[in-house]
Amino acid sequence: MNDQQKQFVLAFMAYAAQRDLPLEKLCRLSGIGLEALALGGAFEIGPKQFNDLWLNACHLSSDPLFGLHLGESLQLAALGMVGEIIKSSTTVGQGVEHAVALTPLITDLFGMTVGHDAHTFTLRLHPNESHRAASPFAFGQMASFFLVFAVHELDGLILARIRPERVSMPFADAAAPELERVLRCTPTRSEDDYVISFDRKYWDMPILTANYALQESLLQKVGTAASGTAGTDSWQNKVQQYLLKNAYLGIVSLEEMAANFNVSPRSLQRKLKDEQVTYQELADEVRKSLALHYLESGGYYVKEISYMLGYNELSAFSRAFKRWTGVTPAGYRRVS
Structure with a gap:
């Protein structure tokens, strides 16, 4: 081979x-x-x-x-x-x-x-x-x-x-x-x-080579996160890892996540509830983690980060980020 x-x-x-x-x-x-x-x-x-x-x-x-x-x-x-x-x-x-x-x-x-x-x-x-x-x-x-x-x-x-x-x-x-x-x-x-x-x-669209760097960055982050959860087979961990690995085009929906694991959305929600967490909480945690990762890397504009995380409006991302951290993305970047 x-x-x-x-x-x-x-x-x-x-x-x-x-x-x-x-x-x-x-x-x-x-x-x-x-x-x-x-x-x-x-x-x-x-x-x-x-x-x-x-x-x-x-x-x-x-x-x-x-x-x-x-x-x-x-x-x-x-x-x-x-x-x-x-x-x-x-x-x-x-x-x-x-x-x-x-x-x-x-x-x-x-x-x-x-x-x-x-x-x-x-x-x-x-x-x-x-x-x-x-x-x-x-x-x-x-x-x-x-x-x-x-x-x-x-x-x-x-x-x-x-x-x-x-x-x-x-x-x-x-x-x-x-x-x-x-x-x-x-x-x-x-x-x-x-x-x-x-x-x-x-066919004739230019390749956005920065996207390769983005995926490589994500893979490195996933590897780091996985090393900290070795041996963890909880549904919470599996969902988090999947969200991280596939986050370069936004956060996948509950329905998409459930289908990939070959379970119903209701069954996935129930499994996560048994672990005292919701899908929305996991999705927000991944968004927060990635937002911090992108901002700290210094390689992306805030508007790009907003789009990559699946927000259609920069204002919506800014509100969510302030809810997570207490500061705006621009404010966080200034002090990080």
Whole structure:
């Protein structure tokens, strides 16, 4: 396995742990040595093991859309590829082309091509039939992962929530509502196509390289926070970690959070209530933590910080910040 494939497996396992899956059992059922993964050294995973890893993750989580939710949860910087994209790209179109070229470094289950016309540009997956035959279940999960990850890649490059023009893929009727929520587009059922199209206007947009620094900064903060809560498996901690990891486009809603953990919003609220905390309190605490982090870094204007934290009006952010700290953002920056 190359470095990017190892990085993906480690990201997969980190997400499985976040979903409260028993990693030792997951690895044992899949014929994978957990100790080798944990040590971060050399390890190899064959096609059958990789297929079983996906199959058992879906089974243990009771989530047939595990790949879709993994793609939703991973920020762009997590796979270690974005640095190469940023260094070699100035526009979204160039970034997409370079990302497509890097796809074989992550998976050999399929290739990816990009085409465009006057109105849209389209990403299409092309199955590698021999590898697909060896890992059929993994193929479907990885395909879903790549489609949603493409959406989040574009989000991260221009700091906006992009809505695809069209998504075409095989899916079961029961999966349609969740596919529409995650992909932000009503999916079209196909027999064997995996296609996603975006408005052509994004193609020539400049990449906002500062967003990569923002995601890197977030990852560092998450790592620091996680080190202080090692071994904590409370719902409060899981929600906080998810909010932090995915905060570069604002705070996700309770409904989005619950869906990613494959529970109902009411169930998530009840679990948090049992721990004597509410989702709103956790969201505000994360917003406060990030606001302080951004202000202390000195690299962002207050208006930018307000937008990054999901506030449509600077005045609303200023009121919230004063409620948290007793001073305005500008006042805090002057004395910090």
